[in-house]
Amino acid sequence: MPPTALKSDLFVPFSIEHFLPVFIFGIFTWWIIRNKKQWELKTHHRFVFVVSVLLCFMMLFKPVYRYYLGVFDPTEDFPFHLCNFLCLIYPLQAIYKKRWFFGVLYFWVLVGTFQAILTPDLQNQFPHPEYFRYWMEHCGLVMLVLHGLFVLEYKVYPKDLKNAMIGANLFLVFSLTVNFLTGGNYFYSVHKPENPSLLDWLGPWPWYLLTGQIVMLILFCIYYLPIHYRAKKYSHINGSA
Numbered sequence: 001m002p003p004t005a006l007k008s009d010l011f012v013p014f015s016i017e018h019f020l021p022v023f024i025f026g027i028f029t030w031w032i033i034r035n036k037k038q039w040e041l042k043t044h045h046r047f048v049f050v051v052s053v054l055l056c057f058m059m060l061f062k063p064v065y066r067y068y069l070g071v072f073d074p075t076e077d078f079p080f081h082l083c084n085f086l087c088l089i090y091p092l093q094a095i096y097k098k099r100w101f102f103g104v105l106y107f108w109v110l111v112g113t114f115q116a117i118l119t120p121d122l123q124n125q126f127p128h129p130e131y132f133r134y135w136m137e138h139c140g141l142v143m144l145v146l147h148g149l150f151v152l153e154y155k156v157y158p159k160d161l162k163n164a165m166i167g168a169n170l171f172l173v174f175s176l177t178v179n180f181l182t183g184g185n186y187f188y189s190v191h192k193p194e195n196p197s198l199l200d201w202l203g204p205w206p207w208y209l210l211t212g213q214i215v216m217l218i219l220f221c222i223y224y225l226p227i228h229y230r231a232k233k234y235s236h237i238n239g240s241a
Contacts, residue, residue: 011122025139036151049094055087075184103160109145111219121193156227
């Protein structure tokens with residue numbers, strides 16, 4: 001965004017342009033889950049593949065296009081924020097259909113990506129292309145995970161929580177390395193995003209990298225609770241049958 005951009009040209013959180021795409025994706029996701037029996041299982045898998053490849057293409061198009069124009073900025077244009085990275089790797093889940101991989105994606109997407117939906121780090125208003133890319137990326141990831149949970153019925157276990165924690169820390173090391181080499185702020189591991197976020201409550205750098213571990217574990221546990229009680233409920237029903 002140029003320094004001369006007017007404040008009115010910036011995205012406004014908690015406005016209609018914030019809630020409308022979330023509402024649209026929410027309704028669409030609810031409709032797919034509600035009508036899941038109208039599609040064959042292979043059709044659902046094709047749906048996941050097409051959507052995940054579309055998200056991956058969107059992540060790759062921007063840096064390639066900016067490189068073609070000669071304006072590629074290594075501090076910002078690599079797809080190395082967590083949500084961007086998830087778009088790159090989700091096609092692997094669509095192809096190989098690994099339960100353990102979905103278990104990790106469940107925590108990463110619903111904790112990390114959902115946070116990006118609640119407090120968007122977005123500068124561009126509707127109808128800027130970046131506005132559409134942002135919401136398709138983040139809402140699309142959440143839609144895929146909810147589809148995997150309620151339609152494809154992947155299971156999530158406590159060991160997936162542990163793997164998600166380990167994976168997140170490996171990605172933190174990766175982001176610190178990339179940021180050291182490029183001068184960027186991928187994964188917000190060098191400084192906090194400009195827009196308000198949960199990190200604002202976790203202290204200054206580098207302390208928020210440590211306090212963030214505690215918050216991440218708490219959020220992972222919170223998101224595991226409905227999985228735990230759902231599994232307990234069904235085991236009780238099956239045991240009583």
